[in-house]
Amino acid sequence: MGTKERRAREKEQLRRQILVAARELFVNDGYENVSMRKIANKIEYSPTTIYLYFKDKADLLDSVCKDTLLNLLKTLERLKNDKSDPVETLRKSGQAYVEFGLKYPQDYKLTFVIRPEFQKGLGLQEGSVGEKVFNYLREMVSECVRQNIFRQVDIETTGQVMWSAVHGVTLLLIDFPDFPWTEKDKLIDTVIHTTIEGLKV
Amino acid sequence: MGTKERRAREKEQLRRQILVAARELFVNDGYENVSMRKIANKIEYSPTTIYLYFKDKADLLDSVCKDTLLNLLKTLERLKNDKSDPVETLRKSGQAYVEFGLKYPQDYKLTFVIRPEFQKGLGLQEGSVGEKVFNYLREMVSECVRQNIFRQVDIETTGQVMWSAVHGVTLLLIDFPDFPWTEKDKLIDTVIHTTIEGLKV
DNA sequence: TAATCTAACTTAACAGTGTTAACATTATAC
DNA sequence: GTATAATGTTAACACTGTTAAGTTAGATTA
Numbered sequence: 001m002g003t004k005e006r007r008a009r010e011k012e013q014l015r016r017q018i019l020v021a022a023r024e025l026f027v028n029d030g031y032e033n034v035s036m037r038k039i040a041n042k043i044e045y046s047p048t049t050i051y052l053y054f055k056d057k058a059d060l061l062d063s064v065c066k067d068t069l070l071n072l073l074k075t076l077e078r079l080k081n082d083k084s085d086p087v088e089t090l091r092k093s094g095q096a097y098v099e100f101g102l103k104y105p106q107d108y109k110l111t112f113v114i115r116p117e118f119q120k121g122l123g124l125q126e127g128s129v130g131e132k133v134f135n136y137l138r139e140m141v142s143e144c145v146r147q148n149i150f151r152q153v154d155i156e157t158t159g160q161v162m163w164s165a166v167h168g169v170t171l172l173l174i175d176f177p178d179f180p181w182t183e184k185d186k187l188i189d190t191v192i193h194t195t196i197e198g199l200k201v
Numbered sequence: 202m203g204t205k206e207r208r209a210r211e212k213e214q215l216r217r218q219i220l221v222a223a224r225e226l227f228v229n230d231g232y233e234n235v236s237m238r239k240i241a242n243k244i245e246y247s248p249t250t251i252y253l254y255f256k257d258k259a260d261l262l263d264s265v266c267k268d269t270l271l272n273l274l275k276t277l278e279r280l281k282n283d284k285s286d287p288v289e290t291l292r293k294s295g296q297a298y299v300e301f302g303l304k305y306p307q308d309y310k311l312t313f314v315i316r317p318e319f320q321k322g323l324g325l326q327e328g329s330v331g332e333k334v335f336n337y338l339r340e341m342v343s344e345c346v347r348q349n350i351f352r353q354v355d356i357e358t359t360g361q362v363m364w365s366a367v368h369g370v371t372l373l374l375i376d377f378p379d380f381p382w383t384e385k386d387k388l389i390d391t392v393i394h395t396t397i398e399g400l401k402v
Numbered sequence: 403t404a405a406t407c408t409a410a411c412t413t414a415a416c417a418g419t420g421t422t423a424a425c426a427t428t429a430t431a432c
Numbered sequence: 433g434t435a436t437a438a439t440g441t442t443a444a445c446a447c448t449g450t451t452a453a454g455t456t457a458g459a460t461t462a
Contacts, residue, residue: 007409007458032233035448046412048450057449113314113376157383157391160373164392168369172361175314182358190358191365198399208430208438236419247441249421258420405462412455419448426441432434 015053017043023064027106031061031114058115065111069129072100076136086143087196093140094166094192101170109174112167137163150199158199165195216254218244224265228307232262232315259316266312270330273301277337287344288397294341295367295393302371310375313368338364351400359400366396 021042025034036057040047054060075096082089101108141159144150152158169191173184181187222243226235237258241248255261280293302309342360345351353359370392374385382388 004459011410036450037448048413049411051450052410109314113310113372152391154383156381157388160383160388161370161392161395164369164373164388165366165396166369167373168365168367169362171314171372172365172368180357182355182361187358187361187365190353191362194362194399195366195395196399197402198395198397201398201402212439237421238419249442250440252421253439403462405460407460408458410455410457412453414451414453416451417449420446422443422445424441424443426439428439429436430438431436 011053014043014045018050018053018060019063019067022060023067023107026061026064026110027104030106031110061110061115064107065115066129068104068107068111069133071104071107072097073129073133073136075100076133080136080139086140086147087149090140090144090162091192091196093137094162094195095188097166098170098173098188098192102173105174108170113171134159134163144199151201152199161199162195165191212254215244215246219251219254219261220264220268223261224268224308227262227265227311228305231307232311262311262316265308266316267330269305269308269312270334272305272308273298274330274334274337276301277334281337281340287341287348288350291341291345291363292393292397294338295363295396296389298367299371299374299389299393303374306375309371314372335360335364345400352402353400362400363396366392 018039022034022039025038025042029038036047036050039060040050050060054063076093079089079092079096082092137159138155141150141162142155145153145155145158150158169188172179173181173187182190219240223235223240226239226243230239237251238248240261241251251261255264276297277294280290280297283290283293338360339356342351342363343356346354346356346359351359370389373380374382374388383391
């Protein structure tokens, strides 16, 4: 009677296989330059098979994005234990966020700019992974507010300001690699430091 | 002998016509959803005619982006006269930048995230429009540094921090319209205010 | 075991894409 | 008025996402 479970497992396996192949191609060649046929080729199935597992190409991308967010969340939550200094934790979180974006630039762009429509359905609404990521930021910030380190009492605004800063510097560094930036790590440090100091005043 | 000039004028006219049609379609339908045939249809020429004026679709987009940057530059330079308070001018410039992005969200995204490769050839290199935009920001910032308002002596870094902040908040507001943002203008104000205060300390 | 059913997958096709090469047309120059 | 250059068009190629119809293999039932 284990046949049904086996079949389900096999089905899930192929789904993962498609996702892995798709991510790899999206990341290397860019979403628009990847065709369903290329993905199919990579996994050695016919193109239409993919449609048995994903509604369409956008749905496939959505699933890739969801994985990216899960990955980001995992990365961030590793920093949570460090409860000593809330400002230091926030600083580290910001740094980790930018680092994540620069480590997986294509993933980051796919998730946060190429297809933010996906947020409507999965990304930021209640119970979603995206919401969990922002909740993490909320926690970090609210601890700083609670300890009267930050002037602003409004946790939402404070969090959004922080997000703007790290999102901005991440995308600029990704999108304009040839721009004569200040030394990269120095810039990231300064952005985060400036924002935190600005929130204190 | 004015025939040559007339021909050149007519040619330039059709070029503009193509650009206008392309921008309108890109902005309404999104770059990827606009085909050369659609553009051709709009201006009532055959699709291949466009290739007599632009190398390819990307080149067409580049020209649209260049216009956007020119537009942004014009918007910003209107604020330059106000020499009284450099911090206030910088604040206003930041605000104008974000407002510009939100007023022409598709243009902004096309220029700053969809096709930043275009920066390589036209956008940010010497003498380009993009460089002029960043030079504007440099001027605003350096005035604040010169008057010892900002701690940081490094004008480049300071400018880049400012750019990160406004770029970040602009894109977040564009890309996640359904996110429960703080009231929009308040958020923009706070981002700019926070960054400036952070640079002062 | 043989017949049936169903889930998984493929083939063939449609309408659309960017782009090129070859052709047609028009307006200028001699 | 004829040659010449500029301008525009037609037809085609190889590709795209996606659907409908057809095939095959494995499990279920009699």
